[in-house]
Amino acid sequence: MSTIIIKIGGGRGIDPRDNAQEIARLISDGHRVVIVHGGSHETNELAEVLGHPAQTIVSPSGHESRRTDRRTMAIFMMSYCGKVNKTLVESLRSLDVNAVGLSGLDAGIWIGTRKGAIRSIEEGRTVIIRDDLSGRVDSVDADFLNTLLDAGRVPVLTPPAGTADGIAINVDADRAAAATAAVMNADELLLLSNVRGVLRDPSDPGSLLTEVSMQDFTIAEESAQGRMKNKVLAAREALEAGVSRVVIGSASGPDAIANARSGSGSVFTNGVYA
Amino acid sequence: MSTIIIKIGGGRGIDPRDNAQEIARLISDGHRVVIVHGGSHETNELAEVLGHPAQTIVSPSGHESRRTDRRTMAIFMMSYCGKVNKTLVESLRSLDVNAVGLSGLDAGIWIGTRKGAIRSIEEGRTVIIRDDLSGRVDSVDADFLNTLLDAGRVPVLTPPAGTADGIAINVDADRAAAATAAVMNADELLLLSNVRGVLRDPSDPGSLLTEVSMQDFTIAEESAQGRMKNKVLAAREALEAGVSRVVIGSASGPDAIANARSGSGSVFTNGVYA
Numbered sequence: 001m002s003t004i005i006i007k008i009g010g011g012r013g014i015d016p017r018d019n020a021q022e023i024a025r026l027i028s029d030g031h032r033v034v035i036v037h038g039g040s041h042e043t044n045e046l047a048e049v050l051g052h053p054a055q056t057i058v059s060p061s062g063h064e065s066r067r068t069d070r071r072t073m074a075i076f077m078m079s080y081c082g083k084v085n086k087t088l089v090e091s092l093r094s095l096d097v098n099a100v101g102l103s104g105l106d107a108g109i110w111i112g113t114r115k116g117a118i119r120s121i122e123e124g125r126t127v128i129i130r131d132d133l134s135g136r137v138d139s140v141d142a143d144f145l146n147t148l149l150d151a152g153r154v155p156v157l158t159p160p161a162g163t164a165d166g167i168a169i170n171v172d173a174d175r176a177a178a179a180t181a182a183v184m185n186a187d188e189l190l191l192l193s194n195v196r197g198v199l200r201d202p203s204d205p206g207s208l209l210t211e212v213s214m215q216d217f218t219i220a221e222e223s224a225q226g227r228m229k230n231k232v233l234a235a236r237e238a239l240e241a242g243v244s245r246v247v248i249g250s251a252s253g254p255d256a257i258a259n260a261r262s263g264s265g266s267v268f269t270n271g272v273y274a
Numbered sequence: 275m276s277t278i279i280i281k282i283g284g285g286r287g288i289d290p291r292d293n294a295q296e297i298a299r300l301i302s303d304g305h306r307v308v309i310v311h312g313g314s315h316e317t318n319e320l321a322e323v324l325g326h327p328a329q330t331i332v333s334p335s336g337h338e339s340r341r342t343d344r345r346t347m348a349i350f351m352m353s354y355c356g357k358v359n360k361t362l363v364e365s366l367r368s369l370d371v372n373a374v375g376l377s378g379l380d381a382g383i384w385i386g387t388r389k390g391a392i393r394s395i396e397e398g399r400t401v402i403i404r405d406d407l408s409g410r411v412d413s414v415d416a417d418f419l420n421t422l423l424d425a426g427r428v429p430v431l432t433p434p435a436g437t438a439d440g441i442a443i444n445v446d447a448d449r450a451a452a453a454t455a456a457v458m459n460a461d462e463l464l465l466l467s468n469v470r471g472v473l474r475d476p477s478d479p480g481s482l483l484t485e486v487s488m489q490d491f492t493i494a495e496e497s498a499q500g501r502m503k504n505k506v507l508a509a510r511e512a513l514e515a516g517v518s519r520v521v522i523g524s525a526s527g528p529d530a531i532a533n534a535r536s537g538s539g540s541v542f543t544n545g546v547y548a
Contacts, residue, residue: 166364
């Protein structure tokens with residue numbers, strides 16, 4: 001029996017409900033499972049219709065994040081915590097999984113720090129944004145999650161997190177999943193999305209990095225582009241916190257979770273791999 | 275120390291965040307509090323913008339409910355479980371209340387039955403609707419809610435509920451709050467909204483029914499129009515299940531909860547009142 005944290009991305013073409021059957025199987029096999037999901041594509045589409053289209057912040061080092069003003073946060077809550085979270089909970093419950101959907105804000109599950117000033121590259125210039133509602137997770141309430149698991153519930157978590165003062169902040173769901181895996185002493189962290197893993201050369205699908213030990217980390221970090229940067233960073237954070245295995249892999253197909261667990265994708269291990 | 279269930283409506287002009295300060299005070303005074311909220315006005319506005327405007331079903335006996343097809347349910351989740359729930363949780367957490375926002379679907383908190391065929395009066399004719407995702411709450415998981423309360427969390431609940439098969443169903447939040455009050459052995463159930471209480475004559479603001487015992491129930495039931503019918507029904511269901519006091523009152527103003535507790539509005543009591 002393992003503790004497995006499964007993050008399912010919210011990018012275009014991914015519907016976490018497609019993974020519900022496999023999740024149900026893991027749970028009926030006796031594993032302790034915590035699900036984390038995104039919702040970026042759904043949020044982008046809703047934001048467009050509501051006349052407040054998504055904006056991406058690109059940091060000087062190339063990290064991408066969502067510009068989150070107060071109105072974006074409300075839209076974010078609608079899609080992440082509303083539609084995506086509850087329809088996934090519904091799918092799981094219809095498969096006899098006693099799922100409970102929560103944001104990281106709820107019950108103080110994910111407590112984080114809001115970013116002060118964010119440097120953003122806009123048309124080649126560096127702009128400082130001071131009112132952004134985004135940040136990073138500093139602590140995860142493992143006791144509360146274990147209370148839920150011990151009561152037979154399967155937590156289905158999603159951003160936002162909350163600050164210690166109770167303000168909702170947009171956090172990267174991959175890194176939040178890594179922080180969750182760390183405090184839960186997880187055996188495995190799966191970061192599943194609409195990409196197959198880390199490509200050494202983003203233009204060459206054949207250049208997938210299949211096994212990455214701590215020694216090779218720099219290669220993965222240098223190869224990762226765009227949103228993949230956060231996944232690789234999440235992998236590093238989980239491994240450094242003691243999670244023994246992280247897989248960045250595809251969320252697609254009926255065996256996506258089994259495939260990732262058996263090594264499809266980029267497999268990150270702590271220490272020298274065999 | 276009392277157990278108090280507070281339902282805050284989601285009608286036009288009501289923002290449950292305006293009641294957060296009073297809720298925080300009740301909790302710091304040591305009461306066990308469960309919040310239930312609606313979200314109908316938010317949902318109507320969102321549905322309009324998304325091009326799928328709200329439709330109301332009026333039953334032959336005059337009860338009103340929301341027509342809930344699959345697309346409406348997704349919109350409903352966005353506003354009730356997303357925006358309204360999480361912004362209320364945020365307000366409470368910023369006042370040091372350890373709030374946890376959940377739908378009745380989550381963790382099997384509210385399990386109900388989906389309506390089979392619904393009779394709806396449309397332009398004077400009775401129409402049968404068979405695919406509606408609405409129903410009523412049959413059971414409430416008091417153990418789970420008590421686990422949360424014992425862990426120092428304040429549940430903030432909202433529709434949908436779920437069927438035993440895991441399907442999300444739209445349920446009346448007043449009656450769901452009554453069912454929750456019943457299983458929690460609540461001392462008080464407050465049904466707060468944008469109306470002051472039950473008017474004996476809807477056109478006469480001076481005709482407020484102030485105290486209603488079980489013997490007078492028929493008067494209240496005959497007087498109630500539109501959505502007030504569900505509130506009076508909720509009051510009856512709570513009283514019959516052993517809740518000793520139900521108040522239908524206003525959610526407006528900084529002392530709305532205190533006012534309702536001290537008897538503003540329509541006060542329903544089990545047995546003969548003094």
